[in-house]
Amino acid sequence: MNPNSTRYGRYLIRLLIIVPGFIFTVLWFLPLLWIILTSLKPTAEILTNPPQWLPSAFSLEHYGRVLEKPVGQWTINSLYIAIISTILTLVLGAAAGYAFARLRFFGRDILFWLVLASFMMPFEVMLIPLYRMMGDFGLVGTRWSIILPSVAGPFSVYLFRQFFLSIPRDLEDAAAIDGAGVWARFVLVVLPLSVPACTAVGILAFAENFNQYIWPLIMSTSDAVMTLPVGFGQFAPSLQGSTNITQYYGMGAAAATLLIIPSLIVFLILQRFFMDNIITSGMKG
Secondary structure: OOHHHHHHHHHHHHHHHHHHHHHHHHHHHHHHHHHHHHHOOOHHHOOOOOOOOOOOOOOOHHHHHHOOOOHHHHHHHHHHHHHHHHHHHHHHHHHHHHHHHHOOOOOHHHHHHHHHHHHHOOHHHHHHHHHHHHHHOOOOOOHHHHHHHHOOOHHHHHHHHHHHHOOOHHHHHHHHHOOOOHHHHHHHHHHHHHHHHHHHHHHHHHHHHHHOOHHHHHHOOOOOOOOHHHHHHHHOHHHOOOOOOHHHHHHHHHHHHHHHHHHHHHHHHHHHHHHHHHHHHHHHO
16 A cells, blocks of 8 residues: 555545534634624624624723623622532532442432433423422522532433443452442542543533523522623613613623633633543553
8 A cells, every 4th residue: 555645545534624623613613703802892883784893993891881780799609609519519420420330229220211311301391390499498599599409410420420330340349358338439449530520520510500591590589699690691682672772782792701701711721631631541541
């Protein structure tokens, strides 16, 4: 076989992968770029015909209008809810996933299939039962009413179970021979090997809990509990009627841009940590 043809074939395959990937990346990023640029435009340049990508002069007036609201309190509420929910999701998801992967108990498979079946249930179906439950517990209008329904997510249980199944049992058997019980094997042997799974679940759980809207909207009775997405929802142009609606496009874009930042920072930090552990695990293997 000609080495040159083989090399050209590899280049062609890479080209067929890179070019579509680049195109899809650009198409995905364009709406985000448009929102950011819109947030920096003067009000008069937002709805122009034809559309104007770059503003004639960058302006922070929309950010100033947004920050007149108690954004600091909303941010604290969102971070508190997202961090606590993520920690509880990791703890409960890892424990349940380990039980489904390693322990043998009556009805294990049926319970796991019920967990998978819950994927098909829209959250909206559970709104009324959850609201009544929070009311019975006296939690309506508190941060915990937003946190508790999100910590028992089936996705975290499924992901941890599948990851634990990929860990060789020999490691746990060796620890059991040394006298380690179930909890000791779980905490000292399995969890240290599960950093990639924990990171993946952590990224997704944080983003989901930080950005959720419907349930916090129902549970938020004051600014003391209101989250950032719910607070920024006040700037949605569709909610402002027809009077001077143009200014709300700029404020809505500014609010959306500010809302992206926390999740983006967490993702960038944990993604690097996640990739480092993937590489390390592969080298150990």
